[in-house]
Amino acid sequence: MFMAFFFKASSIPTLIFLLLSCNLIRISETQTPAPAPGLSYDFYRTRCPRLETIIRQNLQSVFASDIGQAAGLLRLHFHDCFVQGCDGSVLLDGSASGPSEKDAPPNLSLRAQAFVIIENLRRLVHNACNRTVSCSDITALAARDAVFLSGGPNYSIPLGRRDGLTFATRNVTLANLPPPSANTTTLLNSLGQKGFTPTDVVALSGGHTIGIAHCTSFTGRLYPTRDPTMDQTFFNNLRTTCPTTNSTNTTFMDIRSPNVFDNRYYVDLMNRQGLFTSDQDLYTDSRTRSIVTNFAVNQTLFYQNFVNAMIKMGQLSVLTGTQGEIRSNCSRRNSNDLFMFPDMESDQDGKLASY
Numbered sequence: 115m116f117m118a119f120f121f122k123a124s125s126i127p128t129l130i131f132l133l134l135s136c137n138l139i140r141i142s143e144t145q146t147p148a149p150a151p152g153l154s155y156d157f158y159r160t161r162c163p164r165l166e167t168i169i170r171q172n173l174q175s176v177f178a179s180d181i182g183q184a185a186g187l188l189r190l191h192f193h194d195c196f197v198q199g200c201d202g203s204v205l206l207d208g209s210a211s212g213p214s215e216k217d218a219p220p221n222l223s224l225r226a227q228a229f230v231i232i233e234n235l236r237r238l239v240h241n242a243c244n245r246t247v248s249c250s251d252i253t254a255l256a257a258r259d260a261v262f263l264s265g266g267p268n269y270s271i272p273l274g275r276r277d278g279l280t281f282a283t284r285n286v287t288l289a290n291l292p293p294p295s296a297n298t299t300t301l302l303n304s305l306g307q308k309g310f311t312p313t314d315v316v317a318l319s320g321g322h323t324i325g326i327a328h329c330t331s332f333t334g335r336l337y338p339t340r341d342p343t344m345d346q347t348f349f350n351n352l353r354t355t356c357p358t359t360n361s362t363n364t365t366f367m368d369i370r371s372p373n374v375f376d377n378r379y380y381v382d383l384m385n386r387q388g389l390f391t392s393d394q395d396l397y398t399d400s401r402t403r404s405i406v407t408n409f410a411v412n413q414t415l416f417y418q419n420f421v422n423a424m425i426k427m428g429q430l431s432v433l434t435g436t437q438g439e440i441r442s443n444c445s446r447r448n449s450n451d452l453f454m455f456p457d458m459e460s461d462q463d464g465k466l467a468s469y
């Protein structure tokens with residue numbers, strides 16, 4: 115009944131008022147998280163004053179030719195932070211000691227171009243400021259700009275992360291990134307262990323307002339039969355896109371506005387057009403349903419909660435101070451350079467290397 119009203123309502127403010135008076139809004143206070151010890155909003159003010167301009171201008175031109183790359187960068191930061199903290203470990207290539215985090219199943223669908231973009235940004239930034247800025251900070255800033263340059267909110271993030279010296283194993287990676295088949299209980303437990311509230315979980319899932327997914331991420335909802343929580347027309351279209359369970363095709367995640375960072379993802383969920391179980395179940399589950407509804411009718415509220423959750427996510431187990439290092443190549447730890455190119459390493463170090 116509410117849904118019918120929702121789509122007939124001509125005035126969003128009226129709706130918000132009604133929701134408020136029905137006491138449906140239970141969104142927690144949106145308080146910007148304080149910077150973690152060692153991080154600060156002005157960390158690079160003297161070390162690299164042009165950092166944020168360099169990144170934003172470069173990404174502006176990257177997205178002008180392919181806005182899809184914004185989604186790839188946003189997801190890359192999420193996958194970096196959830197596994198072993200925001201330490202750039204997802205960027206590392208494998209070594210003789212074993213396959214890297216990159217090679218673990220959830221990371222195989224990260225866009226190859228996202229890694230190239232981060233390394234290009236690193237080169238530009240280090241050309242301007244020497245080796246003062248970490249790959250993990252560059253990844254965090256790239257994700258922040260991906261949101262803004264796709265039409266989302268503009269916000270500042272605490273900086274000063276350092277790059278990790280190790281990457282996680284396949285099992286650790288799998289244990290920290292929930293699969294798209296996860297239901298809300300699994301998501302709330304898994305993200306709750308990292309300190310995220312149900313509101314954070316719903317807000318972060320709003321990252322799916324941009325980007326694409328491969329059929330294999332959701333064919334479990336199409337075959338052998340339709341997941342009953344999926345809208346019939348949406349299902350018919352997805353079956354056409356993914357004619358078999360192992361199709362390599364892709365589809366947009368937010369059918370209403372696939373490349374715009376807005377709140378339409380939540381409108382999709384209310385229409386049973388969420389792509390993954392992990393998305394759609396947020397609307398099915400009574401603990402998160404009203405949060406979905408509130409974000410669907412109030413984009414500002416979504417933005418506030420998304421920004422706070424992103425700042426929180428961006429500070430998960432960060433390395434600071436003299437921990438870790440500042441890589442001179444995002445896909446390799448410096449000690450590998452030291453082994454192979456000792457002279458180059460000492461040249462690039464300059465007086466700022468402190469590890």
Ligand code: HEM
Pocket residue numbers: 182184185186188189192223224225292293294295296301318319320321322324325326327328329330331392
């Ligand atoms: C909460 C649990 C989450 C699950 C289960 C999940 C799962 C997935 C999966 C399976 C894909 C598609 C992979 C493919 O088939 O190619 C995907 C794509 C994506 N995810 Fe998530 N995700 C989650 C949270 C997040 C968060 C927190 C963010 C960012 C804030 C995010 C941002 C994205 C973006 C932007 C894409 C599209 C990437 C592209 O177009 O290259 N996801 N996610």
